[in-house]
Structures are given as structure tokens and as C-alpha cells.
């Protein structure tokens with residue numbers, strides 16, 4: 001049985017007619033960048049996320065870069081980031097000649113350790129970028145408290161967390177000063193190319209974001225500030241508008257798949273329960289656990305990734321590849337050990353929890369259309385490997 005890490009074709013087939021028509025409509029309009037299609041999409045996202053402003057932008061990376069530019073990050077400023085995330089989270093800080101200051105993660109959620117964050121604040125700290133990794137919200141209550149007390153901005157990296165709700169039902173990305181989303185095709189809500197979104201409830205910040213999205217021009221060809229080309233294409237907006245109403249259902253299916261994995265792993269004797277953080281003979285596989293789970297909130301975890309941890313990760317991965325099961329390592333090297341950040345002078349051992357996660361984590365297929373048979377097959381192959 002072949003089990004790819006991700007297969008986007010069934011989703012396309014299920015919406016093919018609508019999507020094809022919408023794309024052709026854009027071609028017929030010959031209106032390709034920003035414009036009415038993007039404005040209408042932005043309204044839909046404001047309604048869905050229950051926020052005041054949403055701006056379509058060119059990618060998730062550009063959403064982060066634009067947000068940092070709009071809050072006025074300057075050379076020499078410090079911006080705190082978790083050391084374990086996709087590269088863009090720290091890359092955008094360095095691109096503004098500011099310094100990414102990294103902190104370790106919580107071993108259960110893989111998200112930034114909110115207490116560590118507090119300890120890293122200096123008089124140069126201007127902002128923090130909490131990343132809602134794999135589709136689960138960070139501990140925003142504590143992060144907001146620390147940020148308020150120290151007068152620093154919060155730019156949420158919600159690229160993997162569109163539709164995630166935090167404790168009080170607020171959506172990830174709408175809790176800090178600005179929230180950044182990605183529509184990269186493999187995200188839970190993917191476009192047909194690069195795309196992203198910045199959201200905020202701050203009118204003034206929204207205005208700056210809007211101007212800086214088009215090279216800082218206001219009006220056209222008059223520049224008081226320097227921005228960039230961070231515009232979204234109309235085709236992406238048209239596709240995303242059609243997909244957005246299905247997002248919650250897709251997230252529900254991902255959650256059901258995660259529950260099926262947990263059940264099969266526990267049933268096969270490879271794990272005792274979810275959320276364990278150390279290996280022993282009864283827990284050869286460590287399973288993810290949603291921490292802010294509550295009955296009143298539907299979307300506490302949207303499983304952009306379902307991540308297990310195993311000691312012999314690379315060998316297991318090789319075995320699964322041989323058996324036509326797709327997996328991925330998100331992410332093999334934390335920021336503090338990346339060559340491009342060697343000037344920051346970190347060394348191995350500085351952030352042990354992130355390093356341990358990088359050495360043991362493995363993403364299994366979790367996309368909504370995956371069948372229970374495929375999930376059972378993946379677990380049986382992992383069992384076969386680990387029992388030998």
C-alpha cells in the first residue's frame with residue numbers, strides 16, 4: 001500500500017469545477033494583482049478569523065517580513081524567536097539587520113517556552129514571534145502578559161495554524177499585534193502557488209501594512225516610507241475564497257486521523273498515552289498531545305503535521321521510505337545550529353529540548369483524505385521496524 005506524505009489531488013477533484021471556473025474568471029477579467037478578487041477574499045478572512053483587518057500578501061515569509069517592517073524593526077533591534085521552526089521565522093529578522101534571539105521549546109507542544117521568553121528580554125528587545133507549530137496554539141496568555149509588561153510587540157507566525165482556536169475561542173494570529181499566515185500549497189489551506197495573509201485589529205498598523213505592501217507608496221509614486229512588493233495575485237484569492245468554507249471540515253478530518261494514529265499506536269503497544277516526553281520499553285514512540293484541548297473549542301489543534309518522536313528516527317524513516325510511506329523531518333536543524341547564524345555564537349547543547357526534538361521528530365501522513373486503512377498500515381510498518 002502506497003501512503004504519500006501529502007496528496008493534493010483528491011481535494012482538487014472534490015472542488016474541480018468551482019476552482020476551474022474561478023481561475024478562468026480571473027483570466028477573463030485580466031485583473032491579476034490585488035483588486036476586487038483579493039479585497040473580497042480579505043473580507044472573507046476577516047469574517048472567518050473574527051478580526052478587523054486582513055491583507056493578502058505574496059507569501060507567508062513576506063507576511064512576516066512586512067509585519068516586522070510595519071512595526072518598525074530597525075538594525076540592531078532584538079526579536080525573540082523559538083529556535084525550532086521553519087527557517088522564515090528567523091530569516092526575516094536577519095534580513096532587516098535585526099538580531100534573532102532564540103529560545104528553547106516546550107517538550108510537549110514543541111512551541112516556544114513562554115517562561116524562557118521572559119528571561120531573554122533585554123533593553124534592545126522589540127518583538128517576539130511565537131510560532132504556532134504543527135497547528136497548535138502557543139501559550140498566548142503568558143506571552144501577551146510578558147509582552148505587555150515589557151512593551152514589546154507580538155507578531156504571530158500562524159503559517160501552520162489557520163483556523164486554530166486558543167482557550168477563549170480567539171483565533172491564532174488574531175491575539176498579538178499582527179498575525180501571519182501562509183497559503184503555500186502544503187499548508188492546511190493552500191493556494192495554487194505562493195501566497196500569504198497578515199491580519200491585525202490595529203487600524204494604524206493596518207494602514208502601514210497596506211502602504212508598505214505596495215513599496216510604501218501613498219498615493220501612487222509618492223513614498224514617505226520604504227516598503228516592498230508584497231502583493232497577492234487575484235488567482236490565489238479566487239482559489240482561497242472557494243477553499244476557505246471547507247477548512248473546518250478538513251481540520252476535523254485531520255484531527256480524526258490523528259486520533260486514529262494515537263489509537264493504533266497505543267493498541268500496538270508502542271505507546272501508553274499521548275504527551276509523554278521520555279522513551280522507555282513501553283513508549284518507543286512518543287505521541288503528540290493537544291494541550292489546550294477543551295470541549296467548547298472545536299479547533300484546538302489542526303494537525304498541519306502529525307509528529308511522532310522515535311530514537312532511531314533516521315533508520316525508521318529509511319524503512320518507511322522503502323515501504324512507500326512518505327515522511328518528513330520538520331526540522332532537522334534548529335536555528336542556533338544553522339551555519340548562516342554562526343555569527344550569533346550559539347553551540348550544540350545550548351537548547352537541549354529543541355535539539356532533542358530535531359533528532360527524534362518524524363512527520364507522518366495526516367492529510368484529510370487519508371483512509372483509516374492507510375493509517376493502520378503506517379502504524380503496522382512502524383511496529384514491524386521497532387519490534388525487530
Ligand SMILES: *Cc1c(COP(=O)(O)O)cnc(C)c1O
Nearest residue numbers: 059060061086088159160182184
Ligand atoms: C510555511 C511557513 C512559513 C513561510 O511561508 P511561505 O508561504 O512558504 O513563505 C513561515 N513560518 C512557518 C512556521 C511555516 O511553516
